[in-house]
Amino acid sequence: MSDPKIGIYGLGTMGAALALNMADKGIAIAASNRTASVIPEFMERAGDLAENITAVDDLKALIDALPKPRNLLAMIPSTGPMDAFLDDVIPMLEAGDTVIDAGNADFHSTRARAARLAEHDLHFVGLGVSGGEEGARHGPSMMMGGTDHSWSELKPVLEKIAAKFDGAPCVDHLGPDGAGHFVKTVHNGIEYADMQVIAETYDILRNGLGMDLPAVADQFDAWNDGPLGSYLMEITAKVLRYDDPETGKPAVDVIRDSAGQKGTGRWTVIEAVKLGQSATMIEAAVAGRAWSAEKPLRELAAKAFGEDRGALDLDVTTIEAALRVARVLEYAQGFRILKAASDEYDWNLDPARIAEIWRAGCIIRAKMLDDISAAFRDGAPEGQLLLASAFRDTIQDGIPALRQVVGTAVAAGLPVPALASALAWYDTMRQSRGTANVVQAQRDFFGRHGFERLDAEGAHHGPWWD
Numbered sequence: 001m002s003d004p005k006i007g008i009y010g011l012g013t014m015g016a017a018l019a020l021n022m023a024d025k026g027i028a029i030a031a032s033n034r035t036a037s038v039i040p041e042f043m044e045r046a047g048d049l050a051e052n053i054t055a056v057d058d059l060k061a062l063i064d065a066l067p068k069p070r071n072l073l074a075m076i077p078s079t080g081p082m083d084a085f086l087d088d089v090i091p092m093l094e095a096g097d098t099v100i101d102a103g104n105a106d107f108h109s110t111r112a113r114a115a116r117l118a119e120h121d122l123h124f125v126g127l128g129v130s131g132g133e134e135g136a137r138h139g140p141s142m143m144m145g146g147t148d149h150s151w152s153e154l155k156p157v158l159e160k161i162a163a164k165f166d167g168a169p170c171v172d173h174l175g176p177d178g179a180g181h182f183v184k185t186v187h188n189g190i191e192y193a194d195m196q197v198i199a200e201t202y203d204i205l206r207n208g209l210g211m212d213l214p215a216v217a218d219q220f221d222a223w224n225d226g227p228l229g230s231y232l233m234e235i236t237a238k239v240l241r242y243d244d245p246e247t248g249k250p251a252v253d254v255i256r257d258s259a260g261q262k263g264t265g266r267w268t269v270i271e272a273v274k275l276g277q278s279a280t281m282i283e284a285a286v287a288g289r290a291w292s293a294e295k296p297l298r299e300l301a302a303k304a305f306g307e308d309r310g311a312l313d314l315d316v317t318t319i320e321a322a323l324r325v326a327r328v329l330e331y332a333q334g335f336r337i338l339k340a341a342s343d344e345y346d347w348n349l350d351p352a353r354i355a356e357i358w359r360a361g362c363i364i365r366a367k368m369l370d371d372i373s374a375a376f377r378d379g380a381p382e383g384q385l386l387l388a389s390a391f392r393d394t395i396q397d398g399i400p401a402l403r404q405v406v407g408t409a410v411a412a413g414l415p416v417p418a419l420a421s422a423l424a425w426y427d428t429m430r431q432s433r434g435t436a437n438v439v440q441a442q443r444d445f446f447g448r449h450g451f452e453r454l455d456a457e458g459a460h461h462g463p464w465w466d
């Protein structure tokens with residue numbers, strides 16, 4: 001066996017799948033895991049691929065197995081465990097080595113870790129990996145942040161294992177230190193919004209229109225064959241068709257309606273707000289998960305106020321048009337955050353390239369991403385997808401449908417927080433004169449905060465202070 005090109009530490013769901021993907025592509029690797037007892041089972045799973053894998057029992061042996069300069073990829077939780085891992089690993093490495101954090105990390109931590117490793121002449125890469133276990137095993141989309149040196153070291157490996165769109169690998173070097181993890185975070189924010197919109201649509205179809213589950217699944221399948229085609233649409237149709245083996249009921253009917261969240265959606269919202277942005281659809285999705293987790297309170301409120309909802313009178317063509325425009329708006333919000341961060345941190349992020357590497361392998365892969373990359377390549381005014389001429393017709397044609405869907409659902413008492421917030425954002429952004437003049441007047445009245453005037457430069461106070 002040739003020298004391992006890279007070491008993988010952490011053979012959980014994602015680490016094992018990435019390791020097998022590399023071995024499958026003929027890349028010699030070394031692999032280890034904190035709990036060594038899982039390693040034999042992993043090697044058994046590897047089967048014939050084991051010939052490309054040097055499995056070792058601990059971190060020290062893993063590092064010793066790697067040629068210099070070393071490339072060591074950790075697929076472990078990027079929160080506390082990553083810092084403890086770095087405490088252990090830094091003394092074992094030598095100048096020029098690279099540590100790759102391939103988990104979902106808060107990009108502030110990635111920047112701090114990169115600075116910490118740089119003090120030891122070590123490189124730190126924040127590698128966003130998307131695609132879940134299946135993607136990691138057969139081709140993920142990857143967003144790399146780090147030094148040019150690390151990219152030149154890793155590019156051959158990452159391009160081999162990445163998902164391919166029309167033969168082009170869905171991976172790129174997006175910027176320094178935290179840039180890759182930031183883009184992955186926003187990817188997940190968009191993922192949250194897309195999942196929420198699909199869940200709201202499921203509610204509209206099943207409970208608002210009274211469709212049975214197989215019909216709802218068929219509808220998602222039909223949409224998936226058209227312009228709304230996406231991985232999340234496809235898997236929604238699939239999960240709706242499963243029955244629970246224990247009860248024989250539809251699987252979705254035995255799953256508790258309380259969603260988990262590990263942090264990336266929340267980070268997207270927090271970073272957007274810090275950057276002076278607001279991604280209302282992602283906020284609505286994070287709120288939707290938080291509200292869902294408050295099941296006992298919802299049960300009390302249901303008893304107190306009743307759960308009645310009216311039936312909806314909507315046709316599926318209108319719902320499809322509403323979904324299309326909602327998806328454009330959720331991407332527009334996500335890309336705005338990327339632009340704001342790129343300006344703030346001087347990353348020079350290329351939105352067209354990001355859309356390209358999201359076209360395959362990742363959870364938000366969608367047919368629309370090809371059009372989005374083309375729209376950015378054509379030059380969206382102010383770098384805003386909302387203003388891209390390629391989406392003008394979709395937006396103008398879709399908004400009346402979105403208005404009808406949101407209005408009908410709201411009137412019937414069916415909650416559609418993400419769809420409604422998409423509309424509110426669109427309507428706010430197309431007002432050249434909004435209502436913040438009143439907010440400014442209030443602020444000045446109670447706190448002498450001052451305001452700008454339309455007809456004069458400088459700061460002013462209202463007549464209430466005369």
Ligand SMILES: NC(=O)C1=CN([C@@H]2O[C@H](COP(=O)(O)OP(=O)(O)OC[C@H]3O[C@@H](n4cnc5c(N)ncnc54)[C@H](OP(=O)(O)O)[C@@H]3O)[C@@H](O)[C@H]2O)C=CC1
Nearest residue numbers: 010011012013014015034035075076077078081103104132
């Ligand atoms: N699951 C998914 O769809 C995706 C996950 N990710 C990210 O990938 C990373 C790994 O997730 P996933 O594979 O799902 O998680 P798993 O729980 O399946 O695996 C976790 C791995 O981390 C190791 N680990 C946990 N704590 C420590 C520690 N303190 N020190 C050393 N090793 C530790 C575990 O080792 P041990 O066996 O000893 O417990 C195990 O190898 C996370 O950052 C996650 O956010 C990214 C994209 C998609």
Ligand SMILES: O=C(CO)[C@H](O)[C@H](O)COP(=O)(O)O
Nearest residue numbers: 104130260261262263264363
């Ligand atoms: O990164 C991912 C997908 O892209 C992970 O699956 C992540 O865990 C999803 O986030 P959450 O657990 O908060 O739903």
